[in-house]
Amino acid sequence: MKTSNDYYLNNALIHSDRKLINAQSEWVRSFNCEDMKPLIICRGPIRKEAMDVFDEMGIHGYGILLSEKDSITYTNALAPELRKLTDPDRVHRVPDYTGATKEERAERIQQIINIAHSNGYNAIFAGYGFMSEDAEMVESMENAGLNFIGPCSFTQRSAGMKDQAKRTALETGVSVTPGVNNATSLALFAKYGKDGLEQCAKDNNLTVDFASCKDDEEKALALLAASYSAGIDIIVAADIGLALQVEAKRMLAEKPNNRFRLKAIAGGGGKGQRILNSASSYEGATLEEQVEKAAENVPALVLECLIELKTNGVGDNKNVLIEMNIDTTRHQEIQVVGNGEWCMTMGGRDCSLQMHEQKLLEVSVTEEELNTAIAAAEAAGNAAEVDQLKKDLEILAKMEHEGSVFGKAVKLDSVGTFECIVDGEAHYFMEMNTRIQVEHRVTELCYKLKFVNPDNQDDYFIAESLVEVMVLIARHTTRLPAPVRLPREAASVEARLNATNQALQPHAGGIIERWSNCAEGEVRDDQGISMHNPDTDVFMKYHLAGAYDSNIALLLTVGDTRLSSYERLAEVIRRTNLRGKDLATNLEFHYGLVNWFIGQNINARPSTRFIVPYLTAVGQLKEVANNIDLKFAYNQIRGKYLSDAGDNKAAFINALDRKAGLLLRPLDMLFAEPHILSGWLSLNHKNYSVDGETITWLKNPIELVADLYHYLNMDYIAGKPAANMIWDHDNELLQQAVSFYATLNERLGTDNFTDLNQAVAGSAPNGFSAEQWSEVQAAHAGFQAGTEIISVLPYIALQTGYFDLSVNDDLSINIPDALTDEELQDKMAKVLVPPPVAKSDEILAASGGMLYPREAPGMDPFVEVGSHFNEGDPLYIVEVMKMFNKVYAPFSGTIDKILVEGDGVIIKKGQPLFKITPDEIVIVETPEEIKARRQKSTASFLQYVK
Structure with missing residues (x-):
């Protein structure tokens, strides 16, 4: 058993510090669950977590249901969990988890029941999978004599169906949309x-x-x-x-x-x-x-x-x-636990950072964390922030009260989630999820449950895993006393690592070839992908097939405050090395987003409409960066130095040429990764000022360069591949400069770069001879030469109005109107992920997946041979990782030939789908025209370099 002070690595358990089986108390021992023999019928991180929890609880006879379409595959096996569960008699295969039709779903339910009965399983665990909220399935399991580890069929019907849930909410006085x-x-x-x-x-x-x-x-x-x-x-x-x-x-x-x-x-x-x-x-x-x-x-x-x-x-x-x-809504949810008689809550989670209704970043919301934030805001004199945080505290209390009332009304006998939307000072019940949720760890990390013997207050046990609580309730039902919730960690945050491209569009088919080990303080739920070969300790490659969803892993951290939890998550992501073939993930997106909040205001209250405008702003950064030629800009700066150098020309040539790689290499990397650029700008927006067309650094550019290499996880480590770190000769030069300024700052008694610049421009201060001071001035000029190129970063932010997307005093987020324009949003998505290059008479697949030429079975296709289409007309639907994306025409034209026919046909990104005749001839820029355009844009930036 782990204690709450430990950090857990790889598919970490977050459990209690007691074993029911070996407990001294007879009352505690009576709650052991070793006679349970569950069949796990879900996939992903929750399946691996359930296996770990069952093992720790002494439940060793469990089995797993394996779909032939499992989304993570590797050679000769269909799921990473098979490395742990090597007994073939406990692995059962089905075509998929639910079936494609109602008839197939009924067939699959009966198949699962037969597997359970013929193999001696007495319970079913569905996690947050496809069948976890299927009332018909749960009722069938109950009728078959199987113990469903989750809400019973009565609760599923009362709360799982949105119409019935809304009727129940109205009857019990719960606010509804x-x-x-x-x-x-x-x-x-x-x-x-x-x-x-x-x-x-x-x-x-x-x-x-x-x-x-x-x-x-x-x-x-x-x-x-x-x-x-x-x-x-x-x-x-x-x-x-x-x-x-x-x-x-x-x-x-x-x-x-x-x-x-x-x-x-x-x-x-x-x-x-x-x-x-x-x-x-x-x-x-x-x-x-x-x-x-x-x-x-x-x-x-x-x-x-x-x-x-x-x-x-x-x-x-x-x-x-x-x-x-409610477009300005925040999406918050309350963790609810009950045994059919009592019902209690475990705080909330803010899940507002989402896109396409899919959550991306989830953060704890607890009364303890809010009170800490209120005290900090009061100490800082931020009255508007204090007011908003106090409102949030009041809303949380109301939502928790209504969550427990509603849970009791539907006789919740497991764990569930009371989902709400928050609009200003009002909140509305949206729905109840009658299952454990993906983000349940966010709650586990903040609270644990203490179950006390009603006849002896000194006799108790503590549970820290919600999966464990689900098993306890399923096995012991109303015998389990109402628990007391105890604070555990002050704050927690979870990032969903998904197989998506830079525009957060699903990207299936990639292969993970390397994944660094967990960092200190990281909780990683990854279905077991990170497990190395037990014999050779070699990382096994994994293919992201994409039959189900795009999730690869859940990354979590905790902290004493929300800020420290975010900072720890940023550090985890910084140190994560995830590489592969045709692999695209949202890791860089998360790094940029987390640092955006750290740099802006960690208590910001984003609405559910924040992510798309944010992506659009990041796309604008990329668009401007694409039009800047860094090498050309540096050569222009070099030329200006040489023209002004006089007798010192040779020294400046040496200094500027030595620093070219040191300065340009990390900038190239920021230009290639706009999400990482976004995070850097947010962290550093207070390190410079702008006056007209003059950018002035308030922090020493040498220190910024050193920080940038660290930010990019490129610190010098002996033996580390050169491609992944600062080059040794650049590091030697950088360390010389860092050491020089550390000594100079100490001797001048300042760490203010503006003061240092003014001092160096004057005569020798006390403690320096004229000769020494002359050497200091020469070294300063040499080290600073060429660092003007770094001003390209704030220049890009200025050109796009990047910081207009900002946090208001009341913690709401100001979203400029331009960023909500759908045409601009679509354009910037294409900047972030350029479409495949096509011939002028072809339309190519925008992504891989399953192609559907019509809205629904039995309906006419969107286009046929001879059809004329206008720009923006739908052409086809592609299903990627269970997301249906309608693809629209990028221009107007006529269909000459359909190259892929049929429903559900698998296609690859860049595959020709239609032969067409465009209404207008597409003009393609020549390399010379591109070069001239980029140099013209670069010249505009150079106006800011004085």
């Missing part, structure tokens, strides 16, 4: 009339107890439930689409500037959700015209939601909610 949750009932009324429900039941041979229903809504729900049980459709998706279209018109007219969100009731993790744009975003002479144009999209969006979740089959519950989309 304004919207409509009964689209199926409305569709039923529209089709049959409220007086025609009984006739509908007779016509379809459905038995419904209408007499026990208190109103028409209950009658409709009862009739619909009967139709689902019978496996027939009394309404179809088109009916629901039309019913929601009517509601959408009303909502759009009432709030024409608001966007709305459509959500299929069984969705999760952003799946089965679509955004309906505001009425005001459409052209029209009147509001009525704008509303009509906006509402025209509703039926198609409803269909998309259902198809994405595969709930458009006959007999499926096709209910779709429509809610006001």
Whole structure:
């Protein structure tokens, strides 16, 4: 067992410091779970974590279900966990976890039950996988006599379905997002009339107890439930689409500037959700015209939601909610734990930093951390910040209260998440996730649970793993007393390491060839990828196949404050070396983002709309950097020095030429990695000032260069490959300069670079002879020569208005209007990840994945041979790592030939898909034109070099 003061490496356990099996107390021993024999039916980091937890709990007979589509593969095996679980009798294979259709899903459930029974498993662990919130699956397991380690089927139906959860929330006084949750009932009324429900039941041979229903809504729900049980459709998706279209018109007219969100009731993790744009975003002479144009999209969006979740089959519950989309919202969630009788909370997590409804960075929100932040802000005299933090503390208390009330109402008998959106001083319940979540470690690191013997307060045990708590509740149910939560770490933060490119688009197919070991203070959940060959200690290569999601690992750290947790995460990422073939991850994105917050204000409160504007700002940095020729700029600076050098020309030639590699190499690397450039600018924006076209460094450029090499993880280490560190001759020169300034600062009694510059420009101070001072001045001039090139970094920020994206005094984030422009956002995404170079008569695949030429089965394809398309028209859909991306035409033209036909065809990035005739001839720049353009842009930068 580990203690809370330890740091844990590789798939770290975060458990209690006691063993139930060997405990001295009979009461504590009574809660051991070694008779459990679970079958793990999920994948990813949670599967490896469950295996580790089970082992520590003395549960050794578990097995794992292995999908043939597991997203991480390596030679001769389908999952890294197989290195640990080498008993073939405990590894069971299925085609996939859920099946592609309703029929296949039912078949898979029965297959899992048969595997469990035939192999002696008595429990099922679904983690946060595809089946963890499937009420039908959970009920089937329960009926088969299997102990489901997670919320029971009653809770799944009461809280897992978004419409029922919203009804429960309203009944229990929980704040809910304004919207409509009964689209199926409305569709039923529209089709049959409220007086025609009984006739509908007779016509379809459905038995419904209408007499026990208190109103028409209950009658409709009862009739619909009967139709689902019978496996027939009394309404179809088109009916629901039309019913929601009517509601959408009303909502759009009432709030024409608001966007709305459509959500299929069984969705999760952003799946089965679509955004309906505001009425005001459409052209029209009147509001009525704008509303009509906006509402025209509703039926198609409803269909998309259902198809994405595969709930458009006959007999499926096709209910779709429509809610006001609060664009300035923060996404916060409360960890809830219950055993069916008691229910308590374990603080919150802020998950606002997300894109495409997929979370990227999650941070703890606890009353202890907020109180610490309030005290620090009060000490610093930041009144607006104090006010916001106090509001957050009040909102957290309300959300925790409502979370426990709601959990008790749905008889939560495991762990779940009470998800909310926060808008200003208001909060709204969004949904409950009836499962453990990916980011549960964020909570584990901050709190542990103390279970006390009701008859003896000195007799207790402590659990620090939520997976362990799930097992305890599943095994001992209502015997388990309500625990007391105890603070553990002050703050924690988690970064999701995903296989995505610099624009955060899924990137499948890469191979991880090397991954550095965990750094001190790093918690890494990576499904076991980092495990080396036990015989040779050689790192095994891993192929990211991409059948499921893009997640590779979860990286976590803790700290005494939110700032220290972020700083520790930045240090972990800095030291991480992840390399491979055709490998793209969001590691650089996280490094830049974490440092953005460290440099701006760690207590900033970003909304869920922050990431895309932030990416756009980073794209603008890259766009300006692409137009600067660093070598040309340095040669121009060199030439200016030589023209002004007089008799010292030879000395300056030597100094400038020796420093060329030292200065240009790290700049080249920042230019190549705009996310890392973003982080550096944020950390250093207080180290310079700008007056007109003059950039003045407030920190010694030599120190900045030394810091930059460290920031890039390129410190000199003997024996380290030269490609990964500062070159030895550059390091020798840099250390000479650093040592010189350290000594000079000490002798002058200052560490202020402005004061040092003024002193060196004057006559010799006390303690220096005239000859010594002359040598100091010459050394200073030599060391500083050429460092003007570093001013290119703040110049890029100035050109893009990068720091206009900033944190306000009240901790909200100022997002310039330009960064919300969709056209600019699309353009900058292409700057970050340029599309494949195509011939003028071809359109190439923007990414690898599975191609679908139509919106949904049975619908017409987007384009056919002879079709004319306009710029921005949809051409096809590509599914990458379970994300469906609609690809739009980059220009106008006509389809001459379709090169890839069929649904679900696997394509590769850069593969020709269409032969086309463009409406206009695309003009390609010559190398000479590119060079001239870059030198012209570089000349503009040189105006800032004095």
